Amino acid sequence: MTGPLCGECGRPLGDGVTLCKECVGNLIEQLADVPALLAELAIVRAGLARSGPRSSGAGRPAEPPLPVRLDGRDRRAGERVVLRLETAVIGWARALAEDLHVCPAVGTAYLVDLTQERRLAFRADRRPDAAALAEPATPVEQCAIWLTRHRREIARHEAAPELAREVAAAVRGLRRAVAPPPREYLGLCPRKDDAGQPCGHELWAEDRAVQTVCRRCGAPYVVAELKSAALTGAEDRHYSVADLLRLLTELGHPVPRSTLYRWAQQRRIAPRGWQHTDERGTRITDHQISPEDRQVYRLGDALAVARKEGAEAV
Numbered sequence: 001m002t003g004p005l006c007g008e009c010g011r012p013l014g015d016g017v018t019l020c021k022e023c024v025g026n027l028i029e030q031l032a033d034v035p036a037l038l039a040e041l042a043i044v045r046a047g048l049a050r051s052g053p054r055s056s057g058a059g060r061p062a063e064p065p066l067p068v069r070l071d072g073r074d075r076r077a078g079e080r081v082v083l084r085l086e087t088a089v090i091g092w093a094r095a096l097a098e099d100l101h102v103c104p105a106v107g108t109a110y111l112v113d114l115t116q117e118r119r120l121a122f123r124a125d126r127r128p129d130a131a132a133l134a135e136p137a138t139p140v141e142q143c144a145i146w147l148t149r150h151r152r153e154i155a156r157h158e159a160a161p162e163l164a165r166e167v168a169a170a171v172r173g174l175r176r177a178v179a180p181p182p183r184e185y186l187g188l189c190p191r192k193d194d195a196g197q198p199c200g201h202e203l204w205a206e207d208r209a210v211q212t213v214c215r216r217c218g219a220p221y222v223v224a225e226l227k228s229a230a231l232t233g234a235e236d237r238h239y240s241v242a243d244l245l246r247l248l249t250e251l252g253h254p255v256p257r258s259t260l261y262r263w264a265q266q267r268r269i270a271p272r273g274w275q276h277t278d279e280r281g282t283r284i285t286d287h288q289i290s291p292e293d294r295q296v297y298r299l300g301d302a303l304a305v306a307r308k309e310g311a312e313a314v
């Protein structure tokens, strides 16, 4: 005879609970991450506000973009995500508190401290932003942390599976807003209008997508064709060693970093200028402006050596 099963994962349930220990554990982890995720989202949004269009400075403009990965961020999607999170987390904190005949202790020093502490649980590769940490703890963060303190009560709540599903979906949305799945930039839409003007809208493709559509004019594209078109003409452009490594790999001629540096040292590929980055953006200059500037090489030069070496190696 089998007893009741967990509504989330189908594992057998203990006495008097509606959600198994593992599922409650997952739920608590998700809730505990809410303050740090919201702090990260604030940083992502702040960065988005700062990164307006840059005026081009002296010297030649930076090289046109190539099909490499860039993150796209959508401010309005971020707002929807927060709203959904608030509905789920605050709603369920209220429902549970009502059943327990208590009030979620929002605003108490104890809960505020716990919440601030959880904001520090940043991803290891990100530095916490002092300004974001100094913001007052919001009700949704505090409700999330309040819920994490009621593990047992949640497990016994009749609607616990529903609570778990709603919170998981909301936190998933939040994670995606903080670090969206990779999208690929494929250059500007080349389709011409009746007057012969190119559409010029940015073309993006979801990771591993075969096709994409221009969001402005609706022109459909095959991703692979856009990529090869973007690489045509790239041979005459100049790139740093780091960019060359990636491009040579994309073009089917992967070369180890040490080999590429050796070619540069032996002048088998000649430097064509410097890549300089400042507050105006990145551009190629014919002289070194700052010590951080990297020398750039013509992609075609590197490709020719790579092809030659490849032919000799065969």
Ligand SMILES: [Zn+2]
Pocket (backbone or CB within 6 Å): 006, 007, 008, 009, 010, 011, 019, 020, 021, 022, 023, 024
């Ligand atoms: Zn379960």
Ligand SMILES: [Zn+2]
Pocket (backbone or CB within 6 Å): 189, 190, 191, 199, 200, 201, 214, 215, 216, 217, 218, 219
């Ligand atoms: Zn278009």
